[in-house]
Amino acid sequence: MSGPFSDVGNTIFENKSVLTESYQPDTILERDEEIEAYSHALQDILFGREPENIFLYGKAGLGKTAVTTYMMNELLAEVDTRPEADHVHIHKINCNGRTLFMVVRELVNELLPENASPFPKRGLGTGDAFDELYAQLDRIGGTHLFVIDEIDHLEDVNTLLYELPRARANDHISNAFVGIVGISNDYTFRQSLSPKVKDTLMETEISFSPYDAAELQTILQYRADKAFRDGVCKQSAIAKAAALAAQDMGNARQAIDFLRVGSEVAERTGEAHVTDEHIERARGLVRRGRLENKIRDQTEHAQYILEAIARLAETDDLPARSKAVQTVYETVADSHGATPLTTLKSVQDHLSDLQMLGFLIRHERNHGRSGGQYYEYELNLDQEIILETRAEIARHT
Ligand SMILES: Nc1ncnc2c1ncn2[C@@H]1O[C@H](COP(=O)(O)OP(=O)(O)O)[C@@H](O)[C@H]1O
Ligand SMILES: [Mg+2]
Known part of the structure; x- marks a missing residue:
C-alpha cells in the first residue's frame, strides 16, 4: 500500500543540518587576519595574565559570532594543554531584548553553585546583582571571559562596561581575572559609550568587513x-x-x-x-x-494601517492622504473586532513611522496660493505581500 510518505526519498541531502542557522562550522574560512588578531588578544590568558578586552564589530552575517565560538573552543582546548595557564571560564550572553538587570542576573545564575537557588527576579536591584557576581567570581577564581553578543541592543551598556573590566582594579574581586568580548552589529554604537568605557573596551578592535x-x-x-x-x-x-x-x-x-x-x-x-x-x-x-x-514586528494598529493602504492600492486609490487612509483603516480595524484609534493625528504618526521603516513613500504636496501643505502616501512594496501576511496573521490569532 502506498501512504502519503511512501514516495518521499532522501535524494538531495547528505546532511541538511549543515545549512541551518544553529550549525557551528568546525573550520572558519576567509577570516585569517581576524583570527590572528583575536588570537593575539587572547594570548595573555595562556600565561595566567589578565586578559585584554576585545571589541568586534561589523554588519550582520559576517561571522562575528561564528568566529568567536570557534576562538573560545580553541582557547579552552589550548589552555588544557598548558599547565601555566589559569582555569578559563567562558560566559556567553546575548543582549537582544534584555535589560542590564536581566543580563547581570543571568550571569550570576550561571556562576552560582548548582544547588543554590537562582538570584531573585524581583526585590533586589542591579547593584545587588553585581555584588553577587563579584562574590561568585572570587569564589570560583581563575579567568572569566564574558562574551557579550549584540551589545548594541543593551540600553545601559556604560554601566556594564564600566563595572566588569574594573572589578579587580576597584577591589571588588581579588581572586579572579575578568575579560570582556563585546560584539556589535552597529559600528556607531561606539559613539554612545562614555570616553572611559571606550578606552577600556577598545583595547583590541577587530572589524569584520563584507x-x-x-x-x-x-x-x-x-x-x-x-x-x-x-x-x-x-x-x-x-x-x-x-x-x-x-x-x-x-x-x-x-x-x-x-x-x-x-x-x-x-x-x-x-x-x-x-x-x-x-x-x-x-x-x-x-x-x-x-x-x-x-x-509581523509592527504593532496591531500599524498593521491595520498597512492593510488599509494595501486595500487602497488594490482599488487604485494611491497615493492617498491620511484622511482617506483613516477611513479605510477604521473599517479594517472593525473587521478584526478592534476599536480603531480615534484621532487623525495618531494615524498620521503611524504613517510617518511606516514611511521611516521603508514600507511607504511620502510625497509632499502644496496647495498653490492658498498655501496649504499636506502629504500623500504610496506603498513601497507589493500589496499582495501585505494582504497575504495579514491574512496569515489573522488566521492564527
Ligand atoms: N568565515 C566563515 N566561515 C564559515 N562560516 C561562516 C563564516 N562567516 C560566517 N559564517 C556562517 O554564516 C552565518 C552567519 O555568521 P554569524 O557568525 O552568525 O554572523 P554575525 O555574528 O556576524 O551576524 C553562520 O551560519 C556562520 O556559521
Ligand atoms: Mg552574531
Missing part, C-alpha cells in the same frame, strides 16, 4: 560538500548564491539561506540537481520571508 563573491563561494562550497550528496549541487548554483549575496551585503548568513532554500525548492519539485534557477527562486522567497517578519 565578504566578496569569491570568499562567499569558498564558504558555501565547504557547506555544500557536507550538505549534499555527490554531484547534486551544481557549481553554478553555488556561484550564483555567492554572487547574489555579495551584491547585497556580503552576508554569509544570507548566502547560506539562498543555498538552503534553493535546495528545498529543488527537493519539493522532485528535481535531482540544485541549479541557478533554484537559487534565483530562493532569493525571492528569502526576501519575502524577511519582509513578512518585518510586517
Whole structure:
C-alpha cells in the first residue's frame, strides 16, 4: 500500500543540518587576519595574565559570532594543554531584548553553585546583582571571559562596561581575572559609550568587513560538500548564491539561506540537481520571508494601517492622504473586532513611522496660493505581500 510518505526519498541531502542557522562550522574560512588578531588578544590568558578586552564589530552575517565560538573552543582546548595557564571560564550572553538587570542576573545564575537557588527576579536591584557576581567570581577564581553578543541592543551598556573590566582594579574581586568580548552589529554604537568605557573596551578592535563573491563561494562550497550528496549541487548554483549575496551585503548568513532554500525548492519539485534557477527562486522567497517578519514586528494598529493602504492600492486609490487612509483603516480595524484609534493625528504618526521603516513613500504636496501643505502616501512594496501576511496573521490569532 502506498501512504502519503511512501514516495518521499532522501535524494538531495547528505546532511541538511549543515545549512541551518544553529550549525557551528568546525573550520572558519576567509577570516585569517581576524583570527590572528583575536588570537593575539587572547594570548595573555595562556600565561595566567589578565586578559585584554576585545571589541568586534561589523554588519550582520559576517561571522562575528561564528568566529568567536570557534576562538573560545580553541582557547579552552589550548589552555588544557598548558599547565601555566589559569582555569578559563567562558560566559556567553546575548543582549537582544534584555535589560542590564536581566543580563547581570543571568550571569550570576550561571556562576552560582548548582544547588543554590537562582538570584531573585524581583526585590533586589542591579547593584545587588553585581555584588553577587563579584562574590561568585572570587569564589570560583581563575579567568572569566564574558562574551557579550549584540551589545548594541543593551540600553545601559556604560554601566556594564564600566563595572566588569574594573572589578579587580576597584577591589571588588581579588581572586579572579575578568575579560570582556563585546560584539556589535552597529559600528556607531561606539559613539554612545562614555570616553572611559571606550578606552577600556577598545583595547583590541577587530572589524569584520563584507565578504566578496569569491570568499562567499569558498564558504558555501565547504557547506555544500557536507550538505549534499555527490554531484547534486551544481557549481553554478553555488556561484550564483555567492554572487547574489555579495551584491547585497556580503552576508554569509544570507548566502547560506539562498543555498538552503534553493535546495528545498529543488527537493519539493522532485528535481535531482540544485541549479541557478533554484537559487534565483530562493532569493525571492528569502526576501519575502524577511519582509513578512518585518510586517509581523509592527504593532496591531500599524498593521491595520498597512492593510488599509494595501486595500487602497488594490482599488487604485494611491497615493492617498491620511484622511482617506483613516477611513479605510477604521473599517479594517472593525473587521478584526478592534476599536480603531480615534484621532487623525495618531494615524498620521503611524504613517510617518511606516514611511521611516521603508514600507511607504511620502510625497509632499502644496496647495498653490492658498498655501496649504499636506502629504500623500504610496506603498513601497507589493500589496499582495501585505494582504497575504495579514491574512496569515489573522488566521492564527
Ligand atoms: N568565515 C566563515 N566561515 C564559515 N562560516 C561562516 C563564516 N562567516 C560566517 N559564517 C556562517 O554564516 C552565518 C552567519 O555568521 P554569524 O557568525 O552568525 O554572523 P554575525 O555574528 O556576524 O551576524 C553562520 O551560519 C556562520 O556559521
Ligand atoms: Mg552574531
